[in-house]
Amino acid sequence: MLSVVARIPEGRVASYAQVAVMAGYPKRPRQVGMVLKGLPEGTDLPWQRVVNSRGYIPSRGRWWGALEQAARLREEGVPVDAEGNLDLEGFRWDGA
DNA sequence: GACTTGACTTGAT
């Protein structure tokens, strides 16, 4: 599934459920997040491009970290809100 | 090996 996350192109985002499904696990959105949370700080994986159905990262306390990465998303072309929200509907990844 | 918890999601109240 990390492969799927790594496959998310710039300027695009995918929901946990979506990544889970594409990864081959239609009912494991939480495990996806679980893995993402285990990712190191200097990871190449664009885990910040993975958001929940609302279009933001429910990083549970790590929100500040998420925001930092989210801000990076803006540099990639993703309009991230000051709260870390983004336009999931408009930038949802189709699956390359 | 069982119990608890969890970066989720959808539906109901």
Add this chain to the structure above:
DNA sequence: AATCAAGCCAAGT
């Protein structure tokens, strides 16, 4: 519209 509850399945303890 916001909050509560149930469902799923795997990893952590």
